Amino acid sequence: MANEELVNKLKEQIIQYLNLIDVTPEDIKSEAPLFGPDSEMELDSIDAIELTVLLEREYGIKITDPKKGRKVMSSVDKMADYILENGMV
Amino acid sequence: MFIRDLSCISPQATYFDALFENGAEELHGPKLWAKEPSYKEIIPNKLLRRMSKLTRMSVGTGLPLIKKHKDIEGIIIASSNGSLDRSMRFLNQIIDYNEGTLTPTDFVQSTPNSIAGVLALMGKITGYNTTHVNQGLSFEASVLDALMLFEEGKSKQLLLGGGEEMSDENYNIDSQRGLHKAEDISTSELLHSTTKGTLPGEGFAMFVVDANKNSESLAEIVDADMICHASKEEIVKKAKYLITKNGMSPRDIDTLFLGRNGDIRTDFYYNHLQNTLFSDQNICFYKNLTGDYYTVSTFATWLAAKFLGGAKLPEECFWKQTTNAVQNVLLYNNYDGEQHGFILMRTV
């Protein structure tokens, strides 16, 4: 289970980096998919690059392989897990 | 070509035409920001979230027109600076992160043609599509572009428009260039000013234009022309050239829309043209409503079209009012005393 504080901070950062409108951190479900047909957010490949930038700037994590990026960014929980394992929180 | 429909976002309440009911609002410098409508009903959130202010204004004015007029075949946009704020954000990222991993959204929108691209995409309009960035003459060139498409018989209906957004960074650059008033000044004082500089503004105006006159035509755009780095005598010569080329004489012009902006260094061009060729005409000003920006001729064209279509202009617009009926209108604007543009319009 990912750190709750980190998850909430991450949600706020996602809203900021993607300029999400009328979305609060509570609206983003931690375990729900961020990308793909089952996601509520309708994010696309440009958003994926934006989230890569978020991880690098906020947590010092550099992701160069887009396939790995998709895996890491599949949900907020997954992102938080990856940050706890690899990042500078 | 004939203006069939139009929409405008500006520092005044123009989006719903309140300007004509309530008159002009006095605005204070140093920056005249556009009054944007709520875009919620016009643009879906998932698209709106990525849009620059300029893109929002262009879609806010353009998309409702595209939805209403199903025969629009092409898009011509004038915007000298495009989504300036995005360019500057991208630029600052390059330096702040020492050319590290950067966000592409700002870069894609930094190019001025992204506006016409977004409108084409949202309206599924695959015809002629271009973007003019020739500083203070961008819109005049766009008018010529549209006229030629119609003359070629390639299109019957087009979306034509333009505008600019302001950014803090660009305000810094233009201030250092000496384009802005150093003192605090309001729009009602602007045209009486005897100092250097003007008030910067922003906005977007969009037109649906037809090749042929029809029952919905509001006004005709007859022709446009331009000249750069000219003496005041050459300005008069160019105005005459445009008017006579279109089978008229200066006496046939009854109303002038002049881009006077309160800059002591360049307003003499307006005085000279007015005194030399147009001593008995209605004289209208508009930069005391909007401030100045590269594509402010789009606002002037919007205002003139409304006037030709029968709207009562706010009293602030009239420098001189005659008893002349409004039939033939000449718009003359110069940017920075260097780029001089003309647009000729008339009633339908």
Add this chain to the structure above:
Amino acid sequence: MARRVFITGMGIISAIGNNVSENRARLMRGETGIHKAKLLQSRYSEIFPFAEIPHSTQELKERAGITGEKGISRTEILALLTIQQAVKDAVLLKNDLTSFDTALLSASTVGGMSMTDQLHQDANKIGEPSEYLSAYSTGKHTINLLKRFGIKGISATFNTACSSSANAIMFGAKLIKSGRCKRAIAGGADALAKFTVNGFNSLQILSPNPCMPFDKNRSGLTLGEGAAYLVLEAEDVVGTKKTYGEVTGYGNANDAHHPSSLSDEATGIIESISNALNVAGLKPEDIDFINTHGTGTENNDITEQKGMSAIFRKTPPFQSTKTYTGHTLGAAGAVEAVFSLLALKNDELYPSLNCESPIDDFNVTPNMVYKSGFEIKHVLTNSFGFGGNCSSLIFSKV
């Protein structure tokens, strides 16, 4: 009957030469201009190859005869150098230039933002204002060039990303055809800049190796810099001047699919080429040679081949000169118009480079050897850009 439009002068500067003859010589020999950048101030000059013009901005100023002038961007100097060539080549006199009938139509994507570091300082009010305060706006180079050449007629600056200067040439041809002008100087310029290098890198489409258009293993584009301008003149003022060819066709369309990539259906490409053929009154089989946009990105090359295959029953010989000059962005349409006119005038084909394992989806491969004595009556040149902007030009023998 609309007036015919002839090309009476050309000027060019690119990574493969300072003028028309130097560029032609390098094309004939198949010598690329893509190398490691020596002048570009960017951390990526170590990582990606570029097609850089091997002269410092100061050297270029000296060549243009403006050594002591301040506040002129590299983009504008490139434009100035090539317009000087084109005006001389077409023997335009002072009276020709100052006539209300003469237009200047330019194009650029980065414009004065090529001075990226200075712009950052001025925009954020860091230190004293730089000499470039008035130079950043894309259209400013055009306004300055009007003054320098004393041009008093119509002017325009196009920004439609990578198709910008093709639109400038198209607009010039239309101004003349419609009787609004007698002559037009039309083209575009773009200098290598930190701004565009970082922009294309953020989209992850810069190739680590020199670009490989139409190769299965292509991995992106190579950025270049350059400028090219044509002098277009109406048939009734050409007189006995030499001509390089005639502008017979032009088309412009929008792909209306995505902000930064082309649709699988090649909608914009097909509409743009069809419009050009239509204006020229030509059938697809009349086209003898195609200069492609051919950037070397995954998306462009396959879509472009799809578009060509949809129009041409048998695709004529085609090539990409971006393997020589890199992608010169706003200048590309005009740079490649010059190359197309050289091929047309001299009846020759230049080799496309770096295509080792051609894309085999459409059973066509680019021309990869120099050929002389290859008769060309009509050449088609294509330019496509971000924002879905597609433009095509057709030049024909006079």
